[in-house]
Amino acid sequence: MVVNPAENASPIESLSGHTILCGAGRTGRNIIERFCHLQVPFVVIEQDTGAIARAQNNVRKKFNLEFAVVTGDATEDDTLRRAGIERAAGLVAALSDDKDNLFATLTARSLNPKLRIVTRVNDEKNNRSKMEKAGADRVVSTEIIGGMRIASEMIRPEVVKFLDRMGNAAGKTIRFTELPLANIRTPELAARREALTQSPHGPEKLLIQDIGRHTGLLVVAVKSSRVDPETAQERDLFHLRKQYRFAPRGDFELHPDDILVVIGTQDTLNQITGATDDAAGANT
Incomplete structure (x- = not known):
């Protein structure tokens, strides 16, 4: 959920069909920025108050907005329920540790069988299959995606430039x-x-x-x-x-x-x- 800081934020309880983002670290901050740009309704779960503050400051500067936060452990049932897991349409597990993403995925799937879950993975070789068995619909390796992006910048730079401009056009999204x-x-x-x-x-x-x-x-x-x-x-x-x-x-x-x-x-x-x-x- 994105709100104007000058207005009162609507309670998370009123959200439905939103996305829950677990983690506001370096990867999470980029996801938050993209969600804000695309006007995706979302709630962030994060334990580190410093990470939350950095992400909020970034969003305020770039979009003059704030986002809803649940402070807590994304692997715990109660935390996910406070973020509206039963009413959510999707969940992104973007925590820094594969074990935490695995447990967040497993817990989220048990609480909402219809949820679309996208999970970050660091150790692609050993942990991808575990993430999928835990209930992830898609497992994304940031290292592989980063490598593909670098290769594309070298091989087809004009296509990459076009897609970037299309996705970040000023005035209209x-x-x-x-x-x-x-x-x-x-x-x-x-x-x-x-x-x-x-x-x-x-x-x-x-x-x-x-x-x-x-x-x-x-x-x-x-x-x-x-x-x-x-x-x-x-x-x-x-x-x-x-x-x-x-x-x-x-x-x-x-x-x-x-x-x-x-x-x-x-x-x-x-x-x-x-x-x-x-x-x-x-x-x-």
Whole structure:
């Protein structure tokens, strides 16, 4: 949860669908900054009051905001409950020690089986599988990600520069994100989606070109569980369940359960999904 320091902060108890960030160290501070930039509702759990102060000062200077904090041990049930674990949509375990991230993941999963959990790992070789068995949906090695970024800066610097500028554009936040078709509230598209849901083989169709026409979003890819028997080949990525169709043609037919990968402004995404600024970016 991000609040204006001039206003009273809403209680954590009122939050729902937020992200819990465990750890406000060097990695955590970068995550906090990104969450603030993308207007993601979040709560930070941290024991070190010094780390909290440094993170809050950074956010005040850059965004004139403050974030909600629960002071305590992120591996304990009570601490996670005070952060609203039962109502949260996601949790990031970004503590400095793999053991702590493991226990935070295990505890969080037991308290909220539907939670999306992303866990930091230092010892990739020995601890990745443990994190996954504990309930992490994704395990991220900061060393590997850092190495990939450095290599990309050398090999394709203009692409990296473009993506950085896109994600940090002044004035408007440009998002490169997933958008489930089920979340679209634009009347024309929602009506077609419902018609497809009621009658999958009926005359009503929803095409990629309809998304651009009614929303202004650029669709980069479509993630779908279905297979087109006429075009799927043995080695075609789309032949695999829930894989991506990249650069789909305008006449590509969508299904109600498809997930779009799109580029668009945060304001446009909010308007399309009916989200408020406080909830924006929660699925990023």
